[in-house]
Amino acid sequence: MTAISESGPSGFPPGYFLITSTATGRVLDVGGQAIDDGAELILWPSKEVSLVQSRRSPEADNQVFFVDDSGALCSRSSGHAIDIDHDRLVLRHRKPASFAHPFPKFSYHQELGEINVKFDGDPTRNMYILTSVPLRKPKSFIDDASQFLTTNIRTPFASLFGGVDTNSTPEQMTSAGVDLAEDEVLEEERGEEGEIDDSPDEKREIHMLTIPHQRPWNLAEKAKLRRRFEIIPLRTASKRTTGITV
Structure with missing residues (x-):
């Protein structure tokens, strides 16, 4: 083209x-x-x-x-x-x-x-x-389990020091009660994992x-x-x- x-x-x-x-x-x-x-x-x-x-x-x-x-x-x-x-x-x-x-x-x-x-x-x-x-492909059971462990281990430690871990993914920040605007998730907080586009859809x-x-x-x-x-x-x-x- x-x-x-x-x-x-x-x-x-x-x-x-x-x-x-x-x-x-x-x-x-x-x-x-x-x-x-x-x-x-x-x-x-x-x-x-x-x-x-x-x-x-x-x-x-x-x-x-x-x-x-x-x-x-x-x-x-x-x-x-x-x-x-x-x-x-x-x-x-x-x-x-x-x-x-x-x-x-x-x-x-x-x-x-x-x-x-x-x-x-x-x-x-x-x-x-x-x-x-x-758009990411649907996560497997192993992916979900890994994210659950990461979220529930890192977030409490970050909270002890007065906030959310600045390296957290948007999903982790949402779980910790941080409300991200859609534009911020799309452009500034998405991170490498959030940029993965591997869905067969x-x-x-x-x-x-x-x-x-x-x-x-x-x-x-x-x-x-x-x-x-x-x-x-x-x-x-x-x-x-x-x-x-x-």
């Missing part, structure tokens, strides 16, 4: 394109080819290999997107715009102006590979960015993170990778190179 070579003001290319998660290798997908208002978007393995529009099955259009004249990111399969609902990406039907709210504006930073989100009228100076979410989730203004983020490389996406434009015709059609 080839990254975008030309783009519009939003950073996305003109016409239709795929949005691929660098960390997972999966593409943005309207789950179950839904067209309902509020249908959630996920990351799913690509259904098609060809990047030539005429060679692709319409069944894969739920993995194809475009930016419309208003600047909204839209799904090709339904034409509906992409909205944000509680940090999740969802389809949103257009409503009469008196009932509608402005759709968020998605933009792509080609150099960083990041997708940013902006909201009209947002009074904060926060930054909003998309990220994939790793094809589905992965994609979330929007809220990054407070001037807040430092000391991210591991895997966490940085989860924020990166590649935009793959679809072509209207095949390319010919040295007599070979691609």
Whole structure:
């Protein structure tokens, strides 16, 4: 696949394109080819290999997107715009102006590979960015027993010294009564174990993170990778190179 070579003001290319998660290798997908208002978007393995529009099955259009004249990111399969609902990406039907709210504006930073989100009228100076979410395979009985022993041995010792062990995992901190915000678990407190993405499940989730203004983020490389996406434009015709059609 080839990254975008030309783009519009939003950073996305003109016409239709795929949005691929660098960390997972999966593409943005309207789950179950839904067209309902509020249908959630996920990351799913690509259904098609060809990047030539005429060679692709319409069944894969739920993995194809475009930016419309208003600047909204839209799904090709339904034409509906992409909205944000509680940090999740969802389809949103257009409503009469008196009932509608402005759709968020998605933009792509080609150099960083990041997708940013902006909201009209947002009074904060926060930054909003998309990220994939790793998924671990179900733990075995031995894994659960090991975690139980670790939690129940380390946490009491840490408590004797006035707090929770700073090397504890998010699961251990939660067991000790420490409430972590979702963004903190995802980006700052996840740790190496929390970055493991070995589930055989094809589905992965994609979330929007809220990054407070001037807040430092000391991210591991895997966490940085989860924020990166590649935009793959679809072509209207095949390319010919040295007599070979691609």
